[in-house]
């Protein structure tokens with residue numbers, strides 16, 4: 001499999017057919033937004049650009065868009081700001097898909113057993129531990145990547161549940177040895193050249209066997225936790241080389257313990273952009289089919305957009321339109337999550353295809369226009385991981401109402417050069433949300449269960465909605481270490 005190179009791209013001529021030109025005026029689009037009328041793609045472009053009739057961002061117009069979105073947020077979901085007690089548990093960083101915005105993955109051949117400096121013994125489970133100083137005890141590999149066995153995943157989740165989390169989010173690289181189940185292994189092994197034809201190599205080739213997707217789901221579905229996993233791209237990997245439907249694959253995963261699916265891998269849902277930034281990924285239609293399959297299998301899904309790289313405002317607007325249409329068809333989307341591109345350590349930036357990520361204006365306008373455009377998705381999430389606390393708080397007054405989760409550990413943004421850390425405690429959340437005069441509310445993954453927190457009660461605050469959440473705070477990694485908490489236990493496998 002050849003990895004596409006950013007070095008071959010001409011940043012001045014990406015040859016896009018879709019450009020931010022419209023037949024609409026900013027004033028008309030704003031009036032429609034204020035009146036609660038359903039917006040068109042052209043309306044969204046006018047709002048995102050603060051008018052295609054002017055160059056650059058017009059301050060006054062921008063404020064008007066943000067204000068309209070903030071009002072819509074208040075009408076739709078009120079003053080509550082929600083967040084979830086969750087844990088990120090990435091199973092493997094091995095991936096050959098080669099997305100040019102991603103530094104999470106490590107090319108999979110580095111994980112092979114017969115390679116000098118290949119993957120070391122399987123990874124220690126270390127959730128909530130400080131993983132600075134790669135190559136230290138939690139990074140026994142030559143390349144800094146890792147693969148977890150199902151037993152290690154189970155231990156990581158079990159330890160999180162014991163601390164009080166009630167959601168585990170698990171997204172991973174597309175490890176060539178991953179298969180849905182034993183039958184899938186057999187099918188993939190039946191190809192003449194499985195590595196080339198279906199991106200498959202048998203688990204024996206690797207130092208650590210990730211097990212099957214079904215085994216990972218069974219392992220992580222422990223102690224009543226909500227398992228949020230299997231992006232459309234991962235679901236594609238779990239059916240590669242077969243004619244199985246997405247619905248059947250998601251139904252099998254659901255039976256193994258999966259509760260909902262993350263709508264990442266969406267990036268920008270316009271193929272001319274995907275061809276540039278992630279040519280190895282499923283196309284727009286494939287992503288939509290996977291999401292519909294997940295909903296048909298009875299799962300909730302989330303939706304995302306990763307923006308601020310090569311795309312323009314027309315692409316952003318078209319993406320929003322595709323999400324809204326998907327929600328009209330399925331009703332299964334619980335939230336929309338804008339993911340601002342973190343550029344520092346990515347091929348797109350290193351090869352000069354982009355010179356940075358989105359500006360503050362673009363971030364605020366994207367949140368606002370998402371709120372105004374997606375009239376059928378109640379929750380718009382802001383990310384302290386991508387924006388930092390200050391900007392994330394600002395976006396809560398531009399249309400966002402959800403503040404994601406505690407996550408306890410983070411690899412995707414950190415590896416791309418992000419600087420905003422890996423953990424927020426309930427105390428952090430209560431303090432930040434009260435500081436802007438809003439109401440802190442703990443939520444379940446599906447938003448169906450919520451608990452308002454009264455800051456006047458005084459801290460320390462902790463989660464209460466989980467199977468083992470009794471209001472005890474989720475400690476910071478440092479606090480755990482001070483109290484002799486075991487954050488580096490090696491799981492047996």
Ligand SMILES: C[S@@+](CC[C@H](N)C(=O)[O-])C[C@H]1O[C@@H](n2cnc3c(N)ncnc32)[C@H](O)[C@@H]1O
Pocket residue numbers: 095101102103104171172173174231232233234264265266267304305306339340341342343346412413416
């Ligand atoms: C790293 S992948 C892991 C799951 C799976 N491999 C997939 O692609 O769906 C999850 C998502 O992280 C986001 N992501 C990756 N690199 C990023 C970056 N540099 N900045 C912002 N988001 C990023 C992308 O939206 C991507 O779909």
Ligand SMILES: Nc1c(NC[C@H](O)[C@H](O)[C@H](O)CO)[nH]c(=O)[nH]c1=O
Pocket residue numbers: 084086088167169228302335337339381382383384385386404405406407410444445446
């Ligand atoms: N926005 C980011 C998230 N969001 C996911 C949430 O934490 C949660 O899993 C979801 O809302 C379902 O309840 N996660 C990250 O790791 N990084 C982000 O930037």
Ligand SMILES: N[C@@H](Cc1ccc(O)cc1)C(=O)O
Pocket residue numbers: 169171261262263264302303304337339412413
């Ligand atoms: N994995 C995404 C965040 C994310 C996870 C799950 C979701 O449902 C939505 C967004 C990132 O860190 O870039």
Ligand code: SF4
Pocket residue numbers: 095096097098099102103104105172173174233278
């Ligand atoms: S975004 Fe996902 S599929 Fe693409 S390279 Fe990163 S881990 Fe692999």
